[in-house]
Amino acid sequence: MNSLIITSIEQGLIFAVLAMGIFITYKILDMADLSVEGTFPFGAFIFAKLVSTGVNPFISTILAFGIGSLAGLMTAVLFIKLKIKPLLAGILTMTTLYSINLRINGKSNIPLFNFESVFDIGPALLILVVTVMAIKITLDQFLKTEIGYLLIATGDNESLVKSLGANSNKFKTIGLMLSNGLIAFSGALMAQYQGFADISMGTGIIVIGLASIIIGDTIKKDSSIFNSTTRAILGAIIYKIIGGIAIDLGLSPNDLKAISAIIVILFIAYNNLASDFLASIKNKGEKKYANNTRIIEKVLQRH
């Protein structure tokens, strides 16, 4: 059982980077960026191309981040300059990336067994923990800068950004580029972890990312201890651990997907009902107080 938990955590950590990327567009900017499904394999294919021409795997992975962010730039240009709705812009980027991905290496499946990877230097778990922590800390610090706060403000209230003298489009572009860069980075990591890059890697990736964020959100929503990046990371790990347990228990393969969906639904329901529950006690408490006050007043009037 132990080793399966470890491999689940390892996969969870790789998807944690994905979740942090999706977090920037979906939660901070409040934008549905569907290019994710194309950007994840894009990062994998860029890595494959670079490492097959002899570039060091660490540099290749970082370059995957840089080049992957261009996918975000493309979506930004489509929706800012050409005024295409963000949802559609993301889809257009994704379909373009499909063709680009095939052209990068000329094949839809690139084995990486014979190339170096970042996991050669030590245990995968350790490398991943260090990497994810480094990314998380950098992201947290970035969100505390002036530009970082403006990113948050852009998602919150665009007219405020304008009145502060800033261009909200510039920040949406920054957000999209950062997000896609992280997603491509995650794809490059996954390619090295599984030993190959494949065009189908991106299918269903949005569900994993969103599920991770949703699960993470149920963990103490406004607690100062766990801020949002931590919650995204924990959400991804928990999601993968649950999946790992399901596989290990030998559940019928047909049920795997249904179970993942049910888990996400349960987490959302818990989230919603818990906050409704809290609101309802508040209401009941206030009503009671008002009633008591009236009774006391009536009593006092008699005297």
Added chain:
Amino acid sequence: MLTIQGLSKKFYKGTENEIEVFNNFNLYIEENKCTAIIGPNGCGKSTLLNILAGSILPDSGRIILNGEDISNLSEENRSRLIGRVYQDPSMGVSPSLTILENMSLADKKGEKFTLRRLVKKNTIDKCVEILKSLDLGLEHKLNTKVKYLSGGQRQSLSLIMATMKHPDLLLLDEHTAALDPKTSYIIMEKTKELIDKYKITTIMISHNMKDAIRYSDRIIMLNKGKIVLDKPSKNTAEEELIEIYRTKLFEQIA
């Protein structure tokens, strides 16, 4: 001071719904004074504010603020000179950020935003000072997220954020209309305190004639893009304004 010259604006030009809001409109506003603009719906007061702020571009005309021709400046570029408070308390703030974070952002209004940390030690001190002088107890809620504040508290914050950097012009867009009477009174009082303290040239749109008279130095009534009344507030009585409204309304129906 603010000079508006030859302002013209038509909406839905060229269609059967075309409507002319301003035709060669002129206005001169003295500095450090508060000017109230009132008038029936559709008279052009909101459009005027939007044109001044830069969110709507006029068809022709010039706007000169303290000697600078801002007619061609974009909304973002005008914001270093102009502060604005909206009717909706949520429009001037970022709800998921705290009071401190919002004020720190406002402290950089009109400046270049960089990768330096936003909230610094002296920012905190500065914000506490400002909030203390507002005397609403908000200095104890520095780290409260704005979405948890009441409408009145949010509007106070919007006011602070709009005036923190001493703008050349403050635009108040019916900024107490969405508040209950008690809160509205408090906000109006605080508004007056702030604009007197910082001597900000202010244009205030209001539907409330009492407030308009009481809190401004000069009252202007617009109707269909034209000035129909322009008097110092202390010489104006509410009844006078109501009378003009009535007769104008009859005119419109006839």
Added chain:
Amino acid sequence: MKKNVISKLLTIFLISIVLLSGCSSKESQTTVDKKAITIGISQLAEHPALDAARRGFEDGLKELGIEADIEYQNAQGDIPTSLSIAQKFVKDGVDLIFAIATSAAQSAKQATDEIPIVFSAVTDPVEAELVKSMDSPGGNITGTSDESPMDRQLKLFKEIDSSIKKVGIVFNTSEPNSQVQVKKAKELAATLGLEIVEVGINTINDIPQAVDSIIKKVDAIYTITDNMVASAINVVAEKAIENNMITVGAEESHVTGSILITDGISYYELGKQSAKIAKEILIDGKSPSVIPVETAVNTKKVYNEETLNALGLDINNEVFKDAEKIAK
């Protein structure tokens, strides 16, 4: 109160997961007999071809008299899941992993280089770096490839109508596998006295025009394994019939889509071939490194009766003797 309900629901859910483990597809629930052979089947996705390969494998094992504890897992198309499945089989210490489809096989390779792996439904195992060469895999992996017997298919043209010289192929330019097939077809055509004329398409809307343009230049049409062509196979078939042209396809599914005939792979048979390889490893003790990768030994001719009639062909032609009529 509501919170209690939720936590009760969660507890029930977790308990049911544990109970459901009893409904797993493990065929034997008794304590593991140290002498029993255990096999883990890792299938990439739900797909008729892959399902057939699995059934062929399981039936093949039975026919060879091999009794094994088989655990079947399906990754539902998700590569990380197929990796987890492979890792689980490694942890469980299975004697053999049977991986169906390229990504499932690659995931298995990533998970272990000791436990023997037999793959099926992998088109190019060398390209996928599963084996060093088809004859000499050289590692812990070998299996069966579903490469189309193109030579047999192209032969059918002359067998049906010896006057056919030029054969047209429509293909999707962004599918790498398609370009490979076109190249191979050209090489084979030369040896069969045929000439290939190809036309590339980018989107599915290009297909009608592409077929129209090529029909003028050729005597017959060959449909390769290409996802875009497959999704518009009826269009290709109907245009050919209108122009009284013979069509040969690479897959049975094409014939279902009204292509005249194919001599193709049965994934079920391929599964059985894989079972034989598994026997050589598990019972005969051979190392996968020396067992050559096999392609389909038995192919199946399948034809479409309506197309045959529409083209006015004679059912008594030699070609159709050992061929099966496609079911609707």
